[in-house]
Amino acid sequence: MMLPPFHVIPVLDLRGGQAVWARGGRRHEYQPLRSPVVGGPDPSEIIATIRSRFGLTRFYVADLDAIEGTGSNLDLVADLARHPGVALLVDAGVADLATARRVLEAGATYVIVGSETLEDLEALETMLASLPRSAVVFSLDVRSGRVLSRCEPLQGASPATVAGRVAALGVPTLIALELQRVGTGAGPDLELLHAVRAAAPTVALLAGGGVRGVDDLSALADLGCAGALVGTALASGTLTPAALEAWRTTGA
Numbered sequence: 486m487m488l489p490p491f492h493v494i495p496v497l498d499l500r501g502g503q504a505v506w507a508r509g510g511r512r513h514e515y516q517p518l519r520s521p522v523v524g525g526p527d528p529s530e531i532i533a534t535i536r537s538r539f540g541l542t543r544f545y546v547a548d549l550d551a552i553e554g555t556g557s558n559l560d561l562v563a564d565l566a567r568h569p570g571v572a573l574l575v576d577a578g579v580a581d582l583a584t585a586r587r588v589l590e591a592g593a594t595y596v597i598v599g600s601e602t603l604e605d606l607e608a609l610e611t612m613l614a615s616l617p618r619s620a621v622v623f624s625l626d627v628r629s630g631r632v633l634s635r636c637e638p639l640q641g642a643s644p645a646t647v648a649g650r651v652a653a654l655g656v657p658t659l660i661a662l663e664l665q666r667v668g669t670g671a672g673p674d675l676e677l678l679h680a681v682r683a684a685a686p687t688v689a690l691l692a693g694g695g696v697r698g699v700d701d702l703s704a705l706a707d708l709g710c711a712g713a714l715v716g717t718a719l720a721s722g723t724l725t726p727a728a729l730e731a732w733r734t735t736g737a
Contacts, residue, residue: 492543492712493702493729494574494691495535495719497528497565499558500549504528507668507716515549520720528561532568535719538726543572545660545693545714546593551578552602559591566592574622578602580635585612589620597660600634600647601626606654613655622691623651624660627677633664644677645684652685659688660714666695668717673701675708682709698724699732 498507498515503526505515518525523534528546535541546565550556559577566573576597579585588596598609598621612621625648626633631641639647648659661681663674672695682690692705693714705713718724 490711491702491706492691493539493541494543494545494712494714495531495539495541496545496547496693496714496716497531498547498549498716499528499561501556502528502558502561504531505549506720518720520722522722523720525720528565529568532565532571536568536571539719539729540726542570543574543712545597546573546575548575548577552576552599554578559587562588562593563591566594576624579612580604581608582611582615585616585621589616595620595622595658597622597624599624599626600632600636600639602635603639604635606636606638606650609651609656610654618655619657621656622658622660623656624662625681627661627663627674628665630677643680645680648681648688649684652688657688658691658711659685660691660693662693662714664694667693669695670697670717670723671695672697673705673713675704678705678708678710696724699728702732 498505504518506518523531525531548558562575572594574595575588575593576599577588579598580602585596625644627644632639632647634640661678673692678692689711691712692710696713696715697718
């Protein structure tokens with residue numbers, strides 16, 4: 486049974502001002518999103534459509550240009566944040582306090598500190614000490630079962646090890662994101678999530694990568710996750726508004 490609250494969080498991957506369709510973490514292959522369900526590739530239209538059709542108001546936004554160090558979509562993030570009632574969780578390649586502050590000042594409700602772009606743990610500690618702690622989310626960016634990071638102590642470590650370490654620093658919310666499952670419909674990596682949940686039992690855990698539909702949502706809720714990032718399942722029509730509403734109503 487579903488353990489409330491459980492948040493279904495639509496995903497927007499941004500590149501060059503457009504929403505792109507993410508598949509398997511192979512970013513060089515991402516193409517502008519075109520979906521008969523949510524439209525595209527205009528991010529603002531996608532948010533408006535998802536809010537209207539699915540009733541969802543929390544969105545995960547990945548600024549791929551910022552993450553890859555080739556540009557920024559922060560002005561677009563500021564525009565998206567103006568949608569009424571919307572809360573944005575934004576990954577914009579944050580590696581230091583100044584960048585984290587810029588993301589929050591642009592209108593993000595939560596700033597994501599991704600393991601992929603974090604360069605040292607001291608920077609994470611500084612962010613946790615200097616920002617509203619509830620606004621800081623740490624993303625375990627995982628490929629083939631190992632954590633991606635520029636931070637030497639985290640490079641290639643197991644997700645459980647890193648989860649325990651950042652939870653001990655006071656991170657309140659973790660995203661476990663298996664990049665190889667993104668956009669594949671392969672289902673979430675439950676083994677990974679079990680390990681992270683056991684290593685960091687007190688944090689709010691969000692699952693990302695491979696979510697197909699309500700059965701996966703139920704499995705994640707039963708595991709103790711606080712929510713799931715959902716992209717392809719919404720855009721492809723695998724997860725329909727009717728199915729999501731029925732699941733949210735019955736809690737099963």
